[in-house]
Amino acid sequence: DTEVTQTPKHLVMGMTNKKSLKCEQHMGHRAMYWYKQKAKKPPELMFVYSYEKLSINESVPSRFSPECPNSSLLNLHLHALQPEDSALYLCASSQVPAVSTDTQYFGPGTRLTVL
């Protein structure tokens, strides 16, 4: 089973709200990723977790706060977002972190709209 799940599917929030995106995989993968994708653009890497530790932060603003509670779960906490943060947020996982031939599998994404 190569399934990554994400909740919610859609989220609308105001600029003062606090919300969280959730991602789950039960494939025993030890690397998990957050990507942001704007319309008609490729996914852009935000964060990488390897063995539940944050290993890469692509200079993402602090209003995005990732968390990896265990090897199956990945959260993205959102606070004080801007309308330009509206996008599709994709989670991905791969089997072995920092291996240069490791396949990443994507979840269905959360469509975020910031009003």
Add this chain to the structure above:
Amino acid sequence: GENVEQHPSTLSVQEGDSAVIKCTYSDSASNYFPWYKQELGKRPQLIIDIRSNVGEKKDQRIAVTLNKTAKHFSLHITETQPEDSAVYFCAALGAGGTSYGKLTFGQGTILTVHP
């Protein structure tokens, strides 16, 4: 870091024709190259990948070729069908320096197959 160029940005073919999408990459250390298909509103789905120890890989109507010397790889779809219509992204997984473990995507190709 890694840079991936993808061409063409749009491709329109008649059902039954072949489609070819080409990508070049900059980091000679990269050795894993996946292709993702993304239908409107859905997740990027891995359709084929190639590792640098082979020059070509085929899966039914889809094939990928890799030329490591020239640093380019291509996706070939034969006998195209309307359901092949989607955005296709090539990617390269970094294997050196600050690109290590990061997936860099091309800008995408919008493929339209006309019945």
